Amino acid sequence: MTDRDTGATPLLVLKKITAILSSFSLARPELGLAEIRSITGIPHSTVQRLVANMAQEGLLDRHGDKYRVGLRVAHWAAPATQGLDYLELITPVLQRLRDQLTETVCVFRASERQRVCVALAETRHILRRAVEVGSIMPLHVGSAGRVLLAWSPQLADEVYASGLSAITDQTITSPDELKRAVAQTRAEGYAITIGERVTSASGLSAPIFGPQAELFGALSVMGPTARMPRDVCESWVEPLLAAAEEATRLLGGRIPAAA
Known part of the structure; x- marks a missing residue:
């Protein structure tokens, strides 16, 4: 690939290649040239030349009129993850989301039948929810619990049958009502809860998946409702889902097929 192909310096060419690769995601693993151009904002002629060269070098694989990230990229990625702990891999994702939203990310x-905090990027606000790695919380309350139940049907049935104790006046104590809330979480791909475990505290969560499309955990943003009313939580859904997808990709995971 030469500067003549794009009329740009090598650094700008590299940025364009990075933008093209970043346009692919688990939700959109195959893209056509027009879609790549729309997502990246790179002119069509430049996209066409770069994509052709990237396919020739194995960075992209062509499937009819569509392209996918090339298997050669996965081959290069393997040494980067060798010997690294899964939580070490995704901690930078938590930190970036914390910096973007300014609230604690877990x-x-x-x-x-409980949920345990296994990773944490703590807010820099003085007023914060008390949580640390190793904190144990009930599964039937909070957005993280909702996500963990939504993709763990057997566990969910055990929780429904175990008795749902009230922690605040917002806690769901009816098994049928909780089943409906869990089903909604599964359908929407995320959960928002307010005041279920701690009065005047909010949370929103989305699933992270492993290599066999199994649930790895729940990525959660939490903070006081004064800073996280429902409309703010709703405005943060897209950044949350993007971070959860990035974590899934770093784990070599894949999103399960829709039921």
Whole structure:
């Protein structure tokens, strides 16, 4: 690939290649030239030349009129993840989301009908929710619990049958009502809750998946409702979903097929 192909310096060419690769995601693994141009904003003729060269070098694979990230990229990625702990891989994602939204970001995993905080990027606000790595919380309350139940049907059935104790006046204590809330989370791909575990505290969560499309954990943003009313939480759904997808990709994960 030469400067003549784009009329740009090598650094600008590299930025354009990075933009093209970044346009692919788990939600859109195949893209046509027009879609790549629309997402990246790179002129059509430049996209056409760069994509052709990237396919020739194995950075992209062509499937009819569509392109995918090339298998050669996965081959290069393998040494980067060798020997790294999964949580070490995704911690930078938590930190970037924390810096973007300014609130505490956690990853929760299910354990013994509870949820445990396994990774944390803490807010820099003085007023914050008390949570640390190792914190244990009930599964039937909060947005992270909702996500963990939504993609763990057997666990969810156990929780429904175990008795749902009230923690605040917003806690769902009816199994049928909780089932409906969990079903909504599964359908929408995220959950927002306010005041279920701690009065005047909000949370929003989305799933992270592993290599076999299994649930790895729940990526959560949490903070006081004064800073996170429902409309703010709703405006943060897209950044949350993007971060959850990035974490899934770093784990070599894939989103499960729709039921």
